[in-house]
Amino acid sequence: MEVLEHIPFNLDIDALLSKLRIDQRPNDIKRFQNLVDQLTPQANPKALYTVSFIESRSHDTVTIDNVTFTSRALRTKLDKIQRVFPCIVTCGRELDNLNLDPDDFVKNFWLDTLKEQILRHASTHLNNHLKQKFALTRIASMSPGSADKYVWPIEQQIQLFSIFPHAKKQIGVQLTQSCLMIPIKSVSSIRFPSEFDFHTCQLCHKQNCPSRKAPFDQHTWDSLI
Numbered sequence: 001m002e003v004l005e006h007i008p009f010n011l012d013i014d015a016l017l018s019k020l021r022i023d024q025r026p027n028d029i030k031r032f033q034n035l036v037d038q039l040t041p042q043a044n045p046k047a048l049y050t051v052s053f054i055e056s057r058s059h060d061t062v063t064i065d066n067v068t069f070t071s072r073a074l075r076t077k078l079d080k081i082q083r084v085f086p087c088i089v090t091c092g093r094e095l096d097n098l099n100l101d102p103d104d105f106v107k108n109f110w111l112d113t114l115k116e117q118i119l120r121h122a123s124t125h126l127n128n129h130l131k132q133k134f135a136l137t138r139i140a141s142m143s144p145g146s147a148d149k150y151v152w153p154i155e156q157q158i159q160l161f162s163i164f165p166h167a168k169k170q171i172g173v174q175l176t177q178s179c180l181m182i183p184i185k186s187v188s189s190i191r192f193p194s195e196f197d198f199h200t201c202q203l204c205h206k207q208n209c210p211s212r213k214a215p216f217d218q219h220t221w222d223s224l225i
Contacts (some may be wrong), residue, residue, distance in 0.1 A: 001046050001050040001164075002049055002050070003047070003130060003133065004046060004048075004126065005044060005123070007047065007125045008119050008121070008125070009045060009121035011036060011040075011114065016032075019113070020110060028106075032110055035107060035110055037139075038098060042094045043091070043094060043118055043120065044094045045081070045090045045092050045119065045122035046092055047087060048088045048171045048173075050086055050169060051085060052064045052065045052163070053082055054078060054083075057079075059075070060075055064084060065163050067160075067162055069155075069160075069167075069190075070161070071098065071150045071152035071153075071156065072191070073142070078190075081193065086160060087190075088167055088174065088186065089119065089123045089186065090171055090183055091122065091186070092118075093182075095115055095183070096183055112185075116185055117185065119220070124215070127135075128217050130154045140192060141190065141191040144156040157179040160188050161175045170207045172208070203220075
């Protein structure tokens with residue numbers, strides 16, 4: 001089991017100003033830059049992962065590290081895979097400690113966007129780390145609850161977190177009773193080598209999702225579900 005801390009990130013301020021539609025508002029630009037300056041030295045994105053092997057499979061289950069996951073899609077994607085990388089990635093609890101006015105909804109929304117960007121940098125960093133360390137060309141991943149409800153139910157977070165019983169102590173991430181993570185801008189997944197690009201967004205019918213990385217793909221749906 002390995003922990004990656006102080007993961008580097010580089011925020012594209014111009015792109016963020018445009019995304020937030022404040023690139024033509026000097027006062028908001030200054031406030032946003034002040035927030036970035038306050039956030040940057042405190043941020044400590046982290047990742048926790050382990051190297052695991054498939055122990056058994058059935059029609060719609062796969063067992064990893066004595067933990068059985070129920071998902072036909074996951075089972076199918078791992079059909080020819082033996083080594084996988086369960087992991088948790090987070091923007092870091094440190095950003096929850098910024099002293100922002102709770103009534104300043106705009107600034108808190110900006111903070112939420114910045115946390116999301118930092119999480120993405122951390123996730124990419126983990127992929128690059130795995131590629132380099134284990135000589136992988138391409139990595140795909142699946143997360144409980146990240147596609148349509150029955151693809152891999154969010155309740156399976158419990159099984160995934162059981163692989164990381166000390167996640168809160170190691171990287172500050174904990175699972176709530178409703179199977180959400182704290183900090184919110186965290187992601188848990190099973191990552192695995194893949195010959196083709198794959199995103200669980202391809203198995204999601206939800207329209208207008210701001211986090212969508214790929215369109216729904218009927219062929220992928222029919223082959224996995």
